[in-house]
Amino acid sequence: MIVTAGIDIGGTETKIGFVNREGEVVAFTSFLTNPAAGFEAFFKNLKHEISVMIENSQSSISLAGMGIGAPSGSYKNGTIEDSSNLGWPENLPVCDILENHFQVPAIVSNDANAAAVGEMLYGSAKGVQNFICITLGTGLGSGIVANGKLLLGANGHAGELGHTIAVHGGRECRCGKKGCLETYASATGLVRTVLESVQNGKSHPFLIPKKNGKLTAKMVTKAALAGDEMSIRAFEKTGEVLGKKLADTVALLNPERIVLTGGLSRAGDLILKPTKKHLNNNLLTVYRGSVDVTISEISNKKSAILGAAATMWFKLGEVREETI
Numbered sequence: 001m002i003v004t005a006g007i008d009i010g011g012t013e014t015k016i017g018f019v020n021r022e023g024e025v026v027a028f029t030s031f032l033t034n035p036a037a038g039f040e041a042f043f044k045n046l047k048h049e050i051s052v053m054i055e056n057s058q059s060s061i062s063l064a065g066m067g068i069g070a071p072s073g074s075y076k077n078g079t080i081e082d083s084s085n086l087g088w089p090e091n092l093p094v095c096d097i098l099e100n101h102f103q104v105p106a107i108v109s110n111d112a113n114a115a116a117v118g119e120m121l122y123g124s125a126k127g128v129q130n131f132i133c134i135t136l137g138t139g140l141g142s143g144i145v146a147n148g149k150l151l152l153g154a155n156g157h158a159g160e161l162g163h164t165i166a167v168h169g170g171r172e173c174r175c176g177k178k179g180c181l182e183t184y185a186s187a188t189g190l191v192r193t194v195l196e197s198v199q200n201g202k203s204h205p206f207l208i209p210k211k212n213g214k215l216t217a218k219m220v221t222k223a224a225l226a227g228d229e230m231s232i233r234a235f236e237k238t239g240e241v242l243g244k245k246l247a248d249t250v251a252l253l254n255p256e257r258i259v260l261t262g263g264l265s266r267a268g269d270l271i272l273k274p275t276k277k278h279l280n281n282n283l284l285t286v287y288r289g290s291v292d293v294t295i296s297e298i299s300n301k302k303s304a305i306l307g308a309a310a311t312m313w314f315k316l317g318e319v320r321e322e323t324i
């Protein structure tokens with residue numbers, strides 16, 4: 001069986017899956033990234049874990065390539081560009097390191113772009129030529145597929161919707177700007193909305209964190225599902241900011257579908273309904289009825305692995321087409 005490896009490098013955990021062309025994860029492992037130990041130690045672990053997976057498969061698989069998903073992964077340069085926040089070199093040549101060791105092709109993408117390719121091959125955008133995938137996690141990532149291909153831009157950084165301005169002079173963002181979309185439309189943004197309401201004098205026993213714990217988006221979701229009005233309003237506001245920004249984005253890109261994925265998308269209708277409402281209310285007439293918003297059908301657990309593996313499957317497909 002031919003497989004590609006999907007490798008998701010996160011700040012806390014790194015996951016590896018062998019994925020066949022049909023999108024089945026036939027082998028899986030994970031280990032702690034432990035950035036403080038240095039990138040040499042990390043790659044030693046990564047190579048070891050992949051080698052063990054190959055050995056365990058007892059020749060039943062043939063590894064055709066590796067797709068890596070990482071924050072700031074540069075598809076064009078084969079590097080992780082901003083791994084300095086992990087304490088690693090500025091431009092880490094992740095593809096060279098793996099290609100030299102395993103003698104198979106490797107590509108790296110930023111995690112939101114990988115998620116978009118995963119949706120295109122295995123998820124809620126199969127056969128869709130023009131769509132946007134929005135990852136609602138700690139931040140907001142986006143991957144754009146136009147005419148059946150991932151939009152990369154001049155330097156491979158196209159699709160940073162999370163850092164476009166949603167509210168002028170609004171909340172401070174970790175990027176240094178103010179009012180970025182992700183400061184409102186993300187798990188962190190939802191929590192900030194609730195905390196602002198609490199500061200404004202409204203509070204609810206549902207939302208008091210237990211024992212010094214932090215308020216999380218999951219807690220807000222639980223409270224909203226139990227009928228807590230402040231939590232429901234926080235979802236409303238999140239969906240409003242997101243929906244309006246998506247209406248602008250539709251005017252730029254004319255997608256036929258928008259797929260929501262990531263932890264916060266699991267809140268289901270709580271986030272989907274207000275997003276749809278405010279998107280539709282702000283669409284130019286010409287786009288009405290031509291774009292649908294849906295929540296990814298790929299489980300959260302698998303999506304990073306499938307996305308990363310899918311980038312390599314997609315690449316292999318491209319290579320075949322070019323060869324014919």
Ligand SMILES: [Zn+2]
Nearest residue numbers: 163173175180
């Ligand atoms: Zn920002």
